[in-house]
Amino acid sequence: MKIRLDHVVKTFHTFRAVRDVSLDIESGELVALLGPSGSGKTTILRMVAGLEYADGGHIYFGDQDATDIPVRDRGVGFVFQHYALFPHMTVAENIAFGMKVSKVKREKAAIAARVEELLRLVRLEGLGDRFPAQISGGQRQRVALARALAVDPKVLLLDEPFGALDANVRRELRRWLREIHDELGITTLFVTHDQEEALDLADRVVILNEGTIVQQGTPEEVCRSPGSAFVTRFLGDANRLEAEVRGGKAHVGSVSLAADGIPDGAAEVYARPSDLEWSAAGPGIAASITRVLDRPGGRRVMAITTGGEHLEFDVEPELAVHAGQQGFVTLRRAQVFAR
């Protein structure tokens, strides 16, 4: 099922949560809505589900205008942030709920068989008789997914699906959700504030800030060519340096970088810690090391430029560095944005 959001607006009291968002989601796609809190991502998800109504604009499911269809008739599977499992029902009863209340009457045996099938799919065979309070957080998450899938939804919507789980469980469930998506091929939209989760899992990432889409694309597109300083900063650690653009070149101290299409004037340069290189001799940006942090994967160095800007970068663990040392930093890769 293809989903289309057409100029969707949502205001709560005076707070404009979603401002004129248009978005196309292809059938079978796995899309992440990524943004800081208050960026409107959950509101968008809830509007797609019918749990909130848009104040303006339209939402289409395929060719059908779904804007005013109530949630119970919309045919979406929704996985809530804290799962919203019915605490007084067993795991199996939770999964069967949608089939039992459906207008399409089903045989008891058919429902039981489908519940078994879903329990197998989410790898919870044998736990059907437990109550939600009696299983782990990761298991609850999978029950919530099975319950949402039981009604054969046209669209699967997940609100911060792994938000409440330990880091290890998150990573495992992430891989597993991708497998299930690939197996079932349901159009899936999920909300997260975790960049890694969005980039690892999604076919396409939609980055939101203050109620508008600031960039969308494949993980490769948004990582390799972030469209703005906000996206660059939001996607991961980045060093920021003041620069001056003159004739398509950005100058940071004595270093100059390609800055095609950036107008002359003040600019900012962003570079990931892994894209900085340290050497004892120039050329480069003069800096002195303030702290050295040793980590299992490498060695992180914190330094300060002669202009007073703080930098962080990674060096080989074998490289001898120490606090107070003077040297030069060069940039292997960087993004330049006009100010």
Next chain:
Amino acid sequence: MRRNVLPGLSLSLGVTLFYVGLIVVLPLVALIFKAASLGPADYWSIVSSPRAVASYRVTVLSALGATAFNLVFGLALAWVLTRYRFPGWRFVDAMVDLPFALPTAVAGISLTALFASNGWFGSVLSDLGIKVAYTPLGIMIAMCFTSLPFIVRTVQPVLEDLDPALEEAAQSLGGSDWTIFGTVIFPLLKPALLAGLSLSFARSLGEFGAIIFIAGNQPMSTEITALLVFIRLEEYDYQAAAAIASVLLFTAFAMLAITNLLQARALRYTARN
């Protein structure tokens, strides 16, 4: 048992045990002793006398009727107060506590004034051929009045705290309003509702002040058990008073035990493995 970090255990526990012992436990023990001093045969003949049995019947049946009414009305009131906003809802919310705040004797005489055959409601009802004051119906109305807040005030906070996501989840799975109420909301309210029902029923069984004015107090028909105890006292028949009072006491204990059991059952899904 971990070691106590905070001071004041012996003082606070001492005060508590002394007070509970002197004010609550001692009198109840005295009552049970007095009733026990009768011997089984005498005890049985007092508590199973026709007049006593008739008083149990009218008390229990009226209390059941009042509790059943309050179950529906109290739930509806709690629902309206948590789910809907309308002009004056704060006032209505505050007025729910009136039966708690208004002394029972005051409630008794004003309900009687309302429902007596020349009263505001009584005159209308008697035209319809319904007599309330001095009938078991009057007893029921007095019980409804005094016990209503129990159900509203136990259900209301649970209804307020109900996670909206549960309802949304049920809606997203296609449930209709009545299905969601019956399968999701009501079961989650059940423990609170049970607690409210049992408090309401216990209160109705023991209610005295609000009832005696409106009841008519005819032996064998509109005489409640609490009043029979009082009458036996006025006749200086202390043994009989003790025996019948002990029936009320044991009923109250039995209610407490049953309620706790039912609640534990209703809440068993919250237990971890």
Next chain:
Amino acid sequence: MSAVHTRRKPPRVGDQPLFRRLLIATVLILGALLILAPLIVIGFEAFSEGWRAYASTIAHPDTRHAIFLTVVTALVAVPVNTIFGVAAAWAITKFDFPGRRFLLVVIEIPFSISPIVAGVAYLFVYGLQGFFGPLLEAYEIKVLFALPGIVLASMFVTAPFVARELIPLMQAQGRDLEEAATSLGASGWRTFFSVTLPNIKWALLYGVVLCNARVMGEFGAVSVVSGNIRGQTNTLPLHIELLYHDYQAAGAFASASILAVIAVFTIIAKVALERQGAGRIRRPALAAGAAASTE
């Protein structure tokens, strides 16, 4: 940008407009008939024989004595009960000791017991046929059919009022603050007054207000132990009964109007205290509380 629709929320369960209006209307009408009407009728009946009759009932020495006795009872019973409630809440929430659950059940017993049973029970402690009756007789101490009996019976029926407001709240607040204060060297009393009390003051006041309303209005238990001696051991509720059965309905309602006004003030105080956050944390009942606390 497309036109902005009227702002709507998706319907929740029970939001169907017709259902909603019907339910509100039904509940309001029933509530007005069952709860509001009894309050209003008091005013009407109290003044049914005019202002003069009203004033003379209130000014009558018997009424004044009943008011006096009611106030004195409250002045003794409420503070004692408050001290007990605070002590019980401190013991139960700040320490683990065997029998804690049982103690909680015992404290709540008066809630489920008929006030008449309470009155009779007191008769068998302090009455002539009671445990201490002969002893009290020998020293000529009057407990029953006198103020002490009235106070004791009132304390029985209201024993749980303060404790049940404090216990759930203090349970929820835990012991961290008190432990921190103690670790910084504060004494027990200091800890209580400067750390615990500020956090429970509204709930405490809430319990006191409810306790006071019940003490002033208690009828059943007090009518057993007071002896109903006009002008001597009649509290206001007993005085109302006496006038009512004397066919002085207007006088009974005039006296009742005093208690009704107190009831209205109690409700106002309750609402005000609830705005401060009192009365929020409430166990549905013991079992539910226990289930929650074992999690």
